[in-house]
Amino acid sequence: MGSGIYKIANTVTGDLYIGSAVNTDRRIYRHKYLLNKQEHHNPILQNVYNKHGLNNLLFEIIERVEDKNDLLSREQFYLDKLNPKYNICKIAGSSLGLKHSEETKKKMSESHKNMSEDTRHKISLSQRGNKNHMFGKKHTKKTIQKMSKSFKIKNPWGELITGKNLEQFCRENNLHSGHMSEVLRGKFRHHKGWTRV
Template identity: 30%
Template sequence: MKILTGFSYFGSVAIVSASYANADTQKESILNDNKSKAGIYCWTHVDSGKKYVGSSIDLYRRFMQYYNIKYITRAVKSSLICRALLKYGYSKFQLEILEYCDPSSIIEREQYYIDSLKPEYNILQVAGSLFGYKHTPESLEKMREIALNRSDETKAKLREAALGKTYNHTEETKIKLRDAILGRKHSEETKAKLSLIQSNRIKHPVAGFKIEVKDMQTGQISHYDSIRDAGKGLNSNHASIRYNLDNGKLFRGRYLISKKNN
């Protein structure tokens, strides 16, 4: 039997968004009901009461993997829930959707349910934890899903962190990023402020510096008006060019990048 309700939590009793008493006979409903949905789910072994809490931004895809015998067979060495599904069979498990939620809050909500339910089948008791754990195919898939759905701002921050840098955003960039995060359109006041910033930029352009690129194999030297132009000339991006410029490393083991003396 399937139960559909709003979610709330009272002590140790959860009122779930959807519940399937028999994961074997209700396979079709499980898959059809959860297409294009993100959320937190819970497997429960009906005899022992042991649980597993997981999450996915694509529940249909995740459940298709659980119903793929080859997939869960590959994961048995590092996944207790996959091992249990193979041992007891789907008919011995109840599947619940604890909460449908926005993909951006997946990890936070998963941690909430792990803390609340203390699931025995979870090897990790920290959602998304990387410590002392060899990733199962399920974990790798979850990380891939999250990576594909990162916002442009998150991607930029990760790129900066990877380069060991934190750039001070301009006031214009801060405004655009803030509005993008909040999912709102620019107000008339904000538009006026951005227009003023643009006009001041034209009147008072920011001075850049020219770039010199030397091919250490051929000795050829090329000059560019900016880091961005150098990136285009080398079929790369400005972040990579800046990294090699600041660290004095050869780009692609061949090109020496330096500031051009005026």
């Protein structure tokens, strides 16, 4: 137990996911739990699990980090060095209350601006049909009311955004409303760099 950087490696293909956590044991357990429940926030990783199974995923701590304030910079080091295929966002993000530097904000901005149409299309396809966690389900009236309430979020560049209809906002900004709901509830750290306030 402790803070550090971890990887999830596909032993069949060698492809990776890189993450950081204050409690790596708990985070790795959470990954396995969500994958098994078919509820993982990363659709790429969920598809890999569905295709290859847990036995072909290696969960390994690659560096212990004593000071949690160094977690993001160390995670970013490994994201840049290893270029992991399974990370949706190549910019280290966290719910530790740490702020991104101006350089990191600029990188995040550029990574979203320079995303090819092919990549956007692949991300879109990865969220459709039975791959979508809401496939075949309907929102309750209570959930619909919650979604229509006002919300406050920060965009990847650190600007505060307020709005009324999360569903509509997500459609207009090419975001997944289910993932953004999880961000607002504190279940996900971020979605495409967007965080809760």
